[in-house]
Amino acid sequence: MNRSQTIVILGGGVGGVVCAVELRKKLPKQHRVVLVDREERHLFAPSLLWLMIGQRTAEKISRPLDRLRKKGIDVMRGEIQHIEPAERHVTVSGESITADHLIISLGADLAPETIPGLAEAGHNFYTLEGAEGLRDALGRFRSGKLAVLTATPAYKCPAAPYEAAMLLEYHCRKQKIREQVQIDFYAAEPGPMGVAGKEITAAVRQMVEDKGIGFHPEHQITQVNADDRKLTFANGAQADFDLLAYVPPHRPPRVVKEAGLVGDSGWVSVDRHTMETEYPGVYALGDVVGIPLAVGKPLPKAGVFAHGEAVVVAQNIVRCITGKAEPARFDGHGECFIETGDGKAGFGRGNFYGEPLPQIKLHKVGRRWHAGKILFEKYWLRRWF
Ligand SMILES: Cc1cc2nc3c(=O)[nH]c(=O)nc-3n(C[C@H](O)[C@H](O)[C@H](O)COP(=O)(O)OP(=O)(O)OC[C@H]3O[C@@H](n4cnc5c(N)ncnc54)[C@H](O)[C@@H]3O)c2cc1C
Structure with missing residues (x-):
């Protein structure tokens, strides 16, 4: 399909930024990638724990979203006021945009x-x-x-x-x-x-x-x-x-609730492998979705999942527009560091979609996992900005 298409990504947090950068990298220039957020800066939330004990500053753990413009992403700053999923229509601070593909990565309200x-x-x-x-x-x-x-x-x-x-x-x-x-x-x-x-x-x-x-x-x-x-x-x-x-x-953002997107789980319901909602061309990912697991609890809300889901959504949209990429599926794998103080951390990794129970392995607390968490912070802020 050669018609120029507009992909609108709501939310410039973990899921939104990954999705926007991946799309921009893989789509021909004729297609427009728009990223919308109310904030001026993207915050790397895991580092708030170091900030709270005086080991980081706000400047060190955040980046201006406007930097993504250099990559060719249209960054739009404003309040998302209405989402009409059936029309893929969004109102941002009074301005209307209609998307060919709409991605909702608005996180959880506190x-x-x-x-x-x-x-x-x-x-x-x-x-x-x-x-x-x-x-x-x-x-x-x-x-x-x-x-x-x-x-x-x-x-x-x-x-x-x-x-x-x-x-x-x-x-x-x-x-x-x-x-x-x-x-x-x-x-x-x-x-x-x-x-x-x-x-x-x-x-x-x-x-x-x-x-x-x-x-x-x-x-x-x-x-x-x-x-x-x-x-x-x-x-x-x-x-x-x-x-x-x-x-x-935590609760779903008001604008998502008012759009009628919140399902029985109290969060947005999606296909757990493709993150598609019931509306064609509308995807939701990250903290805003509720994915029930066989164990009777939902998939945890975490950046690692928002990241993995965003890569899948971007690849499937590229495939839909260009017909070139392989189909992608989110498989529920994730990992996390567990900081314990004294320059040490533990590390857990596994398949959260595992049945009947997620299969997670916890590695022994040690200095290397703490070093890994620092490296990941540096990678994240450099890789995407
Ligand atoms: C202290 C702390 C430590 C964490 N540590 C880890 C960790 O070690 N590993 C891990 O995997 N996860 C961690 N997380 C969780 C991780 O940060 C989230 O799961 C992740 O950010 C979710 O990504 P998201 O894209 O769904 O939402 P978010 O990153 O929250 O992004 C949502 C974006 O939407 C914007 N937005 C919302 N509503 C509107 C609106 N109406 N108009 C305009 N903009 C709007 C917000 O400004 C925000 O930028 C941590 C979180 C916290 C708070």
């Missing part, structure tokens, strides 16, 4: 305000502002109770809150205040990284507890009292804190 008192009392280290706020508060913190909590059992990057707790513990040791600080982790879920299987849950819990961090599973937060610095949980338990770091509830 909603701390749905738990009374949470936003007022604590630091949401899943955002740049929250991680910077935590870093500043840590600078003033000399003693007391440090609480880390997950406000719901499912959230993006299942390892991140556990890494955060271990990095905070490491930071306290480095600051020589560890003996004056009690650290507790209150998890809404039964244990760490449940989808990866019982052995990995037990191993990561052990890593956390070996650092003297109190682990309290199935503690679903219902209310935070900012004045009394008290946490109240659905199981009736209460706990005090002096410094609170939290992962907020």
Whole structure:
């Protein structure tokens, strides 16, 4: 097909950037690749954990989306207000665009305000502002109770809150205040990284507890009292804190919900191998989708999956337009580093589409995985920008 086509990618996060760059690289120039985001800069979220303990700056872990213009991508900055999937029509800050192929990679919205008192009392280290706020508060913190909590059992990057707790513990040791600080982790879920299987849950819990961090599973937060610095949980338990770091509830972006794209899982339903929605020419990928697994839990929301899915979507669109590429399928493979502090990390890798259970192998904690995580950060920011 030779007609000039327009591919519109909504979201300049992990999935959106990979998809846009891959498409631009593989499609003839006559086709237009448009990337839309409200933010000026792409943020490499895994590095927020290092930023929060003072090891990175915002500048170091983000890149201007406008740099993608040099590659021939039309970067459009604005708020996506409406999506009409049947027409592949989008409104961005009042301006209309119609796509031949539409890719939705809008991530998950964070909603701390749905738990009374949470936003007022604590630091949401899943955002740049929250991680910077935590870093500043840590600078003033000399003693007391440090609480880390997950406000719901499912959230993006299942390892991140556990890494955060271990990095905070490491930071306290480095600051020589560890003996004056009690650290507790209150998890809404039964244990760490449940989808990866019982052995990995037990191993990561052990890593956390070996650092003297109190682990309290199935503690679903219902209310935070900012004045009394008290946490109240659905199981009736209460706990005090002096410094609170939290992962907020997640929900699909409003614009996606209003477009009628949200299915039974509470997220966008797609074909799990091609990321096609029920609308022809409309794809969704990354955190915004809900992919049920045989194990009874959804595929975790993680950059590694957004990345893999984006490569598949780009290749299939290139095939559709040029007839040249091989058909591609997303196969559920993924991996993740688990930072433990002291310049060390663990590493898990496997097939999350494995049945009846995902087949994941956890490698022993060591310096090489920490070095691998640093290398991956450098690769990411250089490869795509
Ligand atoms: C602290 C932390 C650590 C993490 N560590 C890891 C890790 O080690 N490994 C891993 O695999 N994953 C990790 N993740 C998860 C990973 O960052 C996400 O899974 C990944 O970014 C999802 O990519 P995405 O493209 O689906 O969404 P995102 O990267 O969130 O991108 C969505 C984009 O859409 C834009 N957007 C949303 N709504 C609108 C709108 N209405 N108008 C305009 N723009 C809009 C947003 O500005 C954003 O840029 C981590 C996340 C956090 C917070």
